[in-house]
Amino acid sequence: MYHYWFEIDGFEEMISKAWCECPIVEVNPMLYLIYKMKFLKKCIREWNGKRQSNKCKKKAFKKDLNDLKIVIDKGNATDDILYKRIEIIKDIQEAKKVNNLEAAQKAKIKWAIEGDENTKFYHEILNKKRNQLGIHGVLKDGMWIDNPVVVKNEFLEHFSTRFQQPRRIRPVSNIDFPCTISELKKNELEGDISYQEIKR
Known part of the structure; x- marks a missing residue:
């Protein structure tokens, strides 16, 4: 199960419906939970199978979009054609968003599995920087x-x-300065600072 599925329309509704409409009847609470989770897993697999089949529609969307573009370029556009074009663009963008989320999560899973093996890439970058x-x-x-x-x-x-x-x-310097401090002030400046003076 991927986290990005929660971003897909219909996933949460499918989970809620499957959880509430589970046909399992079991007295033992633990067995009931186990069977219910198995039923939910089956529903998720069926939902994901349908979703994967819908991913193949992306090429069909692009073909339809090109056909509409040809019609619009010829000046034969109607409100229905423009509305259909907007809907197709929306579907293509939604498919791209899902693909990007899927790729990002798969990359995170690969990173978690491979672990330190990925540090080779960063060592190469650091060595290149060091050489530069x-x-x-x-x-x-x-x-x-x-x-x-x-x-x-x-x-x-x-x-x-x-x-x-x-x-x-x-x-x-042996230069005589007209304005000089007194000997007492000189001794105060050159002398050690007492603890009482620090507290003040």
């Missing part, structure tokens, strides 16, 4: 280097230089 984003070489002093070890060392040296620790000895 990978750096296969660098240009150093006008020479192209593609040795992986040398390329790795070049990157290490480049980023080590860029992100190395700043120099501990900082430049000192």
